Amino acid sequence: MMIMDEQIKASEVWLTGLDGEDLGIVSREEALRMAREHKVSLVCTSLMSSPPPCRLISRSAAKQDMNAQKREEKRKEQPQKTKEIRLTPHIEEHDYDTKLRQIAKMLESGSAVELTVRVQGKGKESQQAKALLERLLADLKGKGTKETGIQVSGKGAAVKVLPIE
Known part of the structure; x- marks a missing residue:
């Protein structure tokens, strides 16, 4: 004031x-x-x-x-916006790079990002989904921090990433 x-x-x-x-x-x-x-x-x-x-x-x-x-x-005063990015465990390398750039841009603009990996089967695919999220989090070091741990359920895995202020 x-x-x-x-x-x-x-x-x-x-x-x-x-x-x-x-x-x-x-x-x-x-x-x-x-x-x-x-x-x-x-x-x-x-x-x-x-x-x-x-x-x-x-x-x-x-x-x-x-x-x-x-x-x-x-x-x-405005609440922080959360944007969702959906992935599959069988993502190709160039698609991964594109998603990584999009996520980094969203975090730099101040938005939180919810990363969701959907799986069809159980077992091996949910492990791949968790590994993919861990790789994304490692690549996003310095741009964002995870709010919670990686949540793994029968239908997939998810994690929320907050921008570093």
Whole structure:
């Protein structure tokens, strides 16, 4: 949250000028007068210290900062998207490489990926499915981490991979 101009309630502020120069500790009224004089805004950068650090910035820059902050908060509020990639245990090498690139791209864009390997029979195929997922996880090191272990059931195997932030 950004506090500007008259919203600042502190009696004294630590002021930074338009070019980043340190103007020291001045009274709130003096800082507001300087802001009006230069036709700029007085923006408080943190409320955690006393006196609070404030800076003089142009109104358009202050608006841009505020809009960027709102966009960032909105983006953080959205739930993480999970995309599913389905594979078969008998995947050919070029298909494997294509899927690997797709998964890496999804993880880099911030989406979680659910990797699912479907099998027809039991026994040997479900072991192949688990081995395929383990190979994918090894190849995705550095791009994603598994949320849970590999779940093997009668119909296949699955694992959820979260992007590294």
